[in-house]
Amino acid sequence: MTVTITTRERLIDAATELLHEYPYHAVGVQTLCEHAGVRKGSFYHYFGSKEELTIAAMDLAWQAFTDEVGPILAGPESPAEKMRRIVAACLSSSRVHSRTGEVMIGCPFARLAASISEDEPRLRLRLAEIFEEWADLLTTASGDAAVAWSTLAEIQGRLLLTASTGRNLS
């Protein structure tokens, strides 16, 4: 079977990769097109704005994450063991192979939330929804909403501190 990657998919892949590693304002449409191997003139045929492409990339990343943890949620393990496995999945998914070796670069959703401004209201709203869905998912695993938000806070904090200080806190 031949898998054809469309121009739209190449742009989404470029956004996923670049916005995981760099802050939102440091990645322009020109850079995204060069990374995707797409002519800049084609960009607006597929997406109305960088914000729209970013939302598509975040939707795909969030879908991939929920696909990964779905089997854990549906499994027979105890709430504590489910939480342990989901936290491990959250922390390991933020470890990537860069040109200089394996590095921890934080959570792409959190980096975006911290690096966007008032000019990206739809993206801000989508990120808030993703954090809410993430807490819902942890509430399903643990059976306790307060534990879920506290665990999500610790995951986000560990990713931020690991990425900022280079310490291994995962």
Add this chain to the structure above:
Amino acid sequence: MTVTITTRERLIDAATELLHEYPYHAVGVQTLCEHAGVRKGSFYHYFGSKEELTIAAMDLAWQAFTDEVGPILAGPESPAEKMRRIVAACLSSSRVHSRTGEVMIGCPFARLAASISEDEPRLRLRLAEIFEEWADLLTTASGDAAVAWSTLAEIQGRLLLTASTGRNLS
């Protein structure tokens, strides 16, 4: 006594206020000068770059925070009570009065860490040092480095999620 605020101090105040609320790339030298009421031509007389001004502003904010928690560290309370008070100080310092009312806008150090790029290596290094000093301070309070990093992670995560979702997690 007449207190004279120097041009340098006005620029630092402007950076402190604007970088608490907006991501690094959304705040330019022009905007900083306008907010400070300083002519743009004067800026480079005081600071070599926006990065240099930002480091000065972060140094001052960090000094204010350590001045605030110093008496807690030196007090007679138990480690658990000292930690409780320091965490409360961390969470409340990120609540500010904006034009639209009281809002939670996250930790300025964390927002900067997430929103700067490879182009600000000295600022990145200074932020890493601040997080290390913060963990040292919590280690002094709690007597346990692992508890200190875990607590700092939860503080950072709560501030991020509160700012992103509008929920009150403090």
